[in-house]
Amino acid sequence: MRYVEVTIPTGRKGAVLDILEDEDIDYIVSDETSDRDYVAVVRFLLPSQAVERTLDRLTEAGISDDANIVVFDTQTVLSAEFAQLNAKHSRDGSVGDRLSRQELQTRAAGLTPSFPVYAMMTFISAIVATSGLLLDSPAVVVGSMVIAPLIGPALAASVGTVIADTELRSTGFIYQFSGLGIAVLGSIMLAGLVRIVGLEPAGIDIVAIAELEERVAPNLLALVIALGAGVAGILSLTRELSEAIVGVMIAAALIPPAAAVGIALAWGMYGAAAGALILTLVNTLSINFAALVTLWGGGYRPAGLFSVSTARRQTLAFAAILGLVMVLLLVPLVSATVVEFRSAQLESEVETDVNAVLTDPEYAHLEVESVDAELDDEYPIRSVERVVIVISGTGVASGDSLTDRLVAGVDSHTDESVAVEVRFVAAEHRTTDETAHAVTDRHWTVLPSDSSLAAP
Template sequence: MRYLEITVPEGKRRAVLDVLEDEGFDYVVSDETSGRGKAAVVRFPVPTQAVEPLLDRLERAGIGDEASVVVINAETVVSEEFATLRERYSRGGQTGSRTSRQVLRTKADELTPPFAIYTVMLLISAVVATAGLLADSPAVVIGAMVIAPLLGPALAANVGIVTGDGRLKSTGFTYQIAGVTMVIVASVALAMLARLAGLEPAGVDIVAATELEERVAPNLFSLAVALGAGIAGILSLTRGFSEAIVGVMIAAALIPPSAAVGITVAWGMSGAAIGAAGLVVVNLLSINLAALATLWIAGYRPQGPFDVSPTRTPTYTYAAIFGIGLLILAAPLAGVTLLDFHTTELQSAAESEVNAVLAEPQYDELESDEVAVELDGDYPTQSVDRVVVTVSGREPGPEPGLADRLYKAIGPHSDGPLVVEVQYVVAEERGENATAEATIERGRRTAAAESRP
């Protein structure tokens, strides 16, 4: 329930009261004597579902921006007339109990902090996220998501679009672009300092060392987080769910990938930086498209006969921009997804073939330790480089012909040229009895045997 207080301008008193009487609202009127061009103050309780249609009708009656409207949450109203009114607007259920457009704009605006505070919080988030990625600490990265104030700007931009609020729309997009830029710049600076200080040695594959691969070579499943975040963000705003939890979800789609851009730039990995930047843009488009579509489907747009068309055109325009951009950028993600499927299939097939080959009598002394499919590291669109088979045995030397034999078995499962590399590990057991307390030494005694097409 809500409690409305409307300050009625001069000459509009009768129009306001006619609307309220026609709708059946039980109101109280007080004369306004401040001399500021106001005629009266009208106060009355109203069902939550009735706030939006009532304000729309008042606007159509000519009560526009010159009137002041205050909407207050009400705990309870004891009145038979109000119970009848609530039943009429509830329509037999709670499906219509959504936040009004007018309140929605206010809530979206409140979730967007002052720019100075927004900048400070994002810089802190960038530092924490970069440190977490460099230290390979998921807990620290999650902490960076919690403090990032990205929910408000993402929602404000799209609320502004569908309700025709240009200021809210401009603020939302400005905050989003500036925020992502700040995170990337701060991450570049921190990663450069870490590299110069020797905290992460130069020359190492920083992507493999810090588990950044999923962010520099994203696949289509990455879209699920961003699309879900956009939908959940709007539902949290309109249905009263926890904004804090949804804010973490939106930050999860933007903060770590932005920090990954900064880290890979600092390491001079242009391909990986492009992959991470692509994920940032895709997630931004996905969040905004999902939020915009959810708002429009839920009916958050001006309902008056003269307001729908001006708002519909910008909404469709932005939706088309988001959608087309997303489709274009999703193509590389689809390629990465197909590569992931192919790599998984090749891994499974290679393990089966290796076990079958080593089961042959001439290889009785050898056992398969590991079968790994390695990619070429050419981010963001990688390809299969080689299959590395690690076998163990008691003899220190390589087994003649084994690499060729494995290549012939594994090669047909690959779509392109393939290198099959065999690495030997010698197992030595010390002590007279092979017991559970026996000491096992494993060391790589040879390099690899390779077979190339």
Template sequence: MRLVQLMVPTGARETILGVLDDEEVDYAVTDETSGREYTAVVYFPLPSQAVEPVLDSLQEAGIEDDAYTVVVDAETVIARKFDALQDRYENGDVEDDRISRQELRTEAEELTPSFPVYVVMTVISALVATAGLLLDSPAVVVGSMVIAPLIGPALGASIGTVIDEPELLIDGAKYQALGVVLAIGSAAAMAWFVRVTHVVPPGMDIAEVGEISERLAPDLLSLVIALGAGVAGVLSVSTGVSVALVGVMIAAALIPPAAAAGISLAFGHPGAALGSTVLVFVNVLSVNLAGLVTLWYTGYRPESLFAVEPTQKRVRREIAGLALIVLVFSAFLGGITYSSFQTGSFEQDARDEVELALDEEYEELQLIELEVSLGDDYPFRDPQRVVVTVGGPPGESYPELADLLHERINSHADGSVAVEVRYVEVVEN
């Protein structure tokens, strides 16, 4: 529910009251004695879903922005006429729960901090994420998402497009592009510094760090995070629900991959940075795509009726363009996903072959461990070496085992894979 306070310009009193009477809205009028260009203040409660149509009706009647309108939350309204008004505007669809277009514009503006604050918070978030990734600490990585100021620009661009507010659109797009560059650049600078100052151990293999490695070869499931964040972000803003947690979700799709890309560049692995950078861009585009679709579906349109059709065409073009680009990037992620699937299948096939060989020809031996080492050709890593550890009775040797396992394992590989067999003596008492 909302309480609308409308300052009435000179000569507009009867027009405003006439519109409210036509809409069957209860109101109270107080005279304005400040001697300015306003003659009265009208107070009237409205259901949330009635704010936009009533304000639009006032504008159509000739009441422009100089009427000075303030919309505030109202906790409770007790009136039969208000209940009837609420019943009239409830349609039982998704539009019932959304805030007005006017409130949505304000929400979008308030979610985006000032430029200096945005720059500082983005850099700090990227630095914290970099530290968390290098420390392999999920808690620190989550902390970096909490302070990231990315939800405002991400949603502002979509909102500006749908309600035909070019300034919101341009600012949102610029802030998003700047945020990506700042995040990757800050992460790279910090990672380079800790590397050359030996804050991290010399020769550190970033592929062995769990929080980093999972972002160097992203798969198609990463799209779910970005698309879900875009939809949830728009719904949280458009329904007036707190956006704090949704902001963390959007940051989760952007900040850690950007930090991983910066770390990869600083450690001299441009191929590894490619996968993370693609993930960042596809997530940014997916958030915007999901936001556009959700906003249009929930019924938001430009203020001017003459702008509805051109805006609809523009939104459709942008949705089609974003969907096409996301599809192209998705093909890249799909390739990584398929490569990971092949690697997993190869490891399982290798394990099966080793167990079968031992069962058929070396019953006295048992498989203790099988490890597949991948190459450094990120993001499409192929198996390079298989280390098989077997256990058996002391004092025995099996010179032909390595050749047998090499032949069997390589029958499932696209290229040549080195096979190393380690023998561990097992004494049973």
């Protein structure tokens, strides 16, 4: 429900009242006694779904050019006339609980703070996210998302495109990409300082940190997160839901990957930085694409027939550009997903083969502990580098014949040159005053290319 107040300029009172009468809107008119060029103030109640139509009719009549129109949100209305008006618009099939285009435009602009505030908050968010990633602390990373002011620009760009507001659209895109640059810069500064002062040990594989690894080697699931964030962001904006939670979701898709870019660059791991950058760009474009499609599908259009056709061309052009760039950037994500699927499949196949080998009576005392297909460090597109097979049992009597059979099993499932490491873990029981268990660990590394066998 909305309470609308229109300050009517001289010579326009009749036109305004005619429109209200035609729409069956109950109104109150007060004379304007100031010395300004206004003759009256008219106030009336409207259902939410009637605001856009009514304001558009006032605009078409030229009222909005020199009149002041204010729309208030109203919680409770006790009026039989209003109930009839609300029922009428419900029967007309108007979309309920949806912001009008004019309110949407104002709200999208209001979510975007001044640039100095936006830049400072984004910088602080990136610093916190970098700390959380280096500490491998999900709680700290989530905290960085809460303070990131990214929802406003992310939605403003799409709103501006759909309703043909060039200034709002430009502000949204400029804020988004400058914000990502600020986040990467802040992350480089903190990560570089951490490395220089030695808070992280020299030689550490920084991307082995769980919170980092999933961002420098992303897969297609990241796309789902970003698309969901874009759709949820627009729904929260147009349905007057809380933007705070959705803002965290949008920040989750942007701030940690941007921080991961800075950390990887500070450590000189440019392949990992490329992987995180691809994820950041894909998420950014996906959020904008999803928001754009959701807005257009929700029926938002600019006022005026010519403006609608212009906005349609612009929306289709932006959607096509975003879609094309997304497809190009998705190539490494698809490749990474295929590699992860293949490594999981290889682990399952090798484990099945090893279990089959160990069914032989001579290996009855052995069992499979684990089979791991380890990926290399060639980010962002990795490949299976090594298969580690761990076998345990009491009185292990390992030999070349068993190792060769296991290696042959791995070779049968891959066309690539993959190192195979077979580890035998034996538990030996010794009787003393107290029962103790001593564990010995021996392993062999076999390269299929030359079938060499080495024991450390």
